[in-house]
Amino acid sequence: MRQRCGRTPVGVSLMLLVMALCGALLAGCAVGPSQRPPVAVRGELLPAAPPPAASEPAADPDALPGIEPVGGGPAFTDCTADVLAGLAAAGTPVPAARALTVGCGQLTVPADRSRPDLGPARLGLTRVSAPDAPADLPALVVLGDTGTDGSARAAAALAGRMPAEMLQTYQVVGMDRRGAGEDLLDCAPTDARAALLDAAPDRWDTPAMSALLEHSRSIVQDCYLLLSGTLTSYRATSTADDLESLRSALGPARLNLVGIGDGADAAAGWVTRHPGAVGRVVLDGPGDPTLDDPAATEAATAAAESAFDAFATACAAGPDCPLGADPRATVTALLDRLGRTALPVGDGDAVTAGATVRAVRSVLAQPARWPELQAALAAADGGDPAGLVRMLVPIGGPQGRFDAALATRCNDSRVRVTPGEAAELAGDWVERFPLFGTAAAQQLVSCGPWPSGGPVPPSAPQGDAPPPVLVLGTAQDPRSAQSGADRTAEQLGDGRVVRWQGAGTGAYGHTPCVTEVVDRALVEGRAPAEPVVCPP
Incomplete structure (x- = not known):
């Protein structure tokens, strides 16, 4: 009223x-x-007041993206027997209790995205799953290290070590790096390849380095003629593009990925270029992305010497070490003898000191094979080279990975070292890194004739920040110091570091502590809130 x-x-x-x-x-x-509005006695005529603004719940900083089923992808044919037999022959068999089904396929990608006229390249794929797994199970892509097994074989080996719950959550898809598997790079003249493999660890003078440069020049010339200009596509940035092609072929908006060794380097490059497509990602053993040669080679060589110390300590600690009480002294004496007289293996071939150094460094990445390496070195010390030959065939044999490893290493480096500079570095490194220092300087000079690396990749993710990424570092990794994981995590912006005080290239699947953290991320979608340190 x-x-x-x-x-x-x-x-x-x-x-x-x-x-x-x-x-x-x-x-x-x-x-x-009166011009006033009616007075509401009980308030029912007043406009409703807006409710107090509810504060949005803070985003969970440790949550990882959800996983999506595969929506298609390349065709696979069964190759279970061949892949498992290959793993057994390489000394990394799948446990007998683990039943796996393996399919092999191909991914077609541009040979060079900047040169459509060069046509396609084909990369080998391996799909590994439990025998009764549905075909659309979410994919976990594995990208291996060029210095060890190809990605296809690495995927099967990893599936053999995974907890069973992982194979209920994912199908594991291995993608070969360029130059491996289906795309095997085999272009170097045999004599030039042998010269680089056999380079003597006691020859680091400028004339010796100049001779290696000329052998490498003949490799570059022959490979360019054979590959019609695609030689420079064997690099980490191309692999990052190939990962994006695989994601598109498989169908999900986000890719779940495990990169190992230099596969982790390439995977980190994919993360920086495609942060919006990042799913649950683990980078296992990346190098330091802030270094280029010669600093990068120096850091890797120091890591290899440290890994050999771990190898020697593990052998000497056992009751029957075939290399005696001082394995380093035994191996050094063996290399001295091989430097004077190589061990003949028939057909005019022989095991040299330089080839032995490369076999040792390669197998240091796989601690499961350390007993095999100990036995091979002890046998060679007694005049039997057969064990070392078995290790050298995958490196420099007719179906070896030498050409791809050389191309990838040289294409990813932007610095070229002259024979004189390499000789100077070797003189320093042989004192600090007595087993691997000279070979490291020889590798630097072997990249001299190669075109310098392409444009510098972005040092941070482009666009929106990616979700948290797990970055694993191993204390005695012969390829990279553990600090490489720290630098990679910093560069990605939200890398969650897991440090394993163990040995080898790749920590996942080799120790329960690391496996538990990684499985929680991949299965439950939870990243560790704080850095994790795992015992040996």
Whole structure:
């Protein structure tokens, strides 16, 4: 109800009094017709007040993206028997209790995305799953290290070590790096390849380095003629592009990925270029992305010497080390003898000191094969080269990985070293890194004739920040110091570091502590909130 006060013929003071009384009684008395809105007695005519703004829950900083089923992809044919037999022959068999089904296929990608006229390249794929797994199970892609087994074989080996829950969550898809598997790079003249493999560890003078440069020049010339200009595509940035092609072929918006060794380097490059496509990603043993040669080679060589110390300590600690109480002294003496007289193996071939150094460094990446390496070195010390030959065939044999490893290493480096500079580095490194220093300087000079690396890749993710990425570092990794994991994590912006005080290239699947952290990330989608340190 509304009341109104009007004018009366009284004095001014009386009128003011009445107005005051009206104001007190009615909380406001207007002259003339009221223009005010109705007064709501109970409030039902007032507009509803907006509710207090609810604060949005803070995003969980440790949550990883969800996983999606595979929506298609390349065709696979069964190759279970061949792949498992290959693993057994390489000394990394799948446990007998683990039943796996393996399919082999191909991914077609541009040979060079900047040169459509060069046509396609084909990369080998391996799909590994439990025998009863559905075909659309989410994919976990594995990208291996060019210095060890190809990605296809690495995927099967990793599936053999995974907890069973992982194979209920994922199918494991290995993608070969360029130059491996289906795309095997075999272009170097045999004599030039042998010269680089057999380069003597006691020859680091400038004339010796100049001779290696000329052998490498003949490799570059022959490979360019054979590959029609695609030689420079064997590099980490091409692999990052290939990963994106695989993601597109498989169908999910985000890719789940494990990169190992230099496969972790390439995977980190993919993360920086495609942060919006990053799913649950593990980088296992990346190098330091802030270094280029010769600093990068120096850091890797120091890591290899440290890994050999771990190898020697493990052998000497056993009850029957075939290399005696001082394995380093035994191996050094063996190399000295091989430097004077190589061990003949028939057909004019022989095991040299330089080839032995390369076999040792390669197998140091796989601690499961350390007993085999110990036995091979002890046998060679007694005059039997057969064990070392078995290790050297995958490196420099007709179906070896030497050409691809050389191309990838040289294409990913932007610095070229002259024979004189390499000789100077070798003189320093042989004192600090007595087993591997000279060979490291020889590798640097062997990249001299190669075109310098392409444009510098981005040092941080482009666009939106990716979700947390697990970065694993191993204390005695012959390929990279553990600090490489720290630098990679810093560069990615939200890398979650897991440090294993063990040995070898790749920590996942080799120790329960690391495996538990990684499985929680890959299966439950939870990244560790703080850095993790795992015992040996």
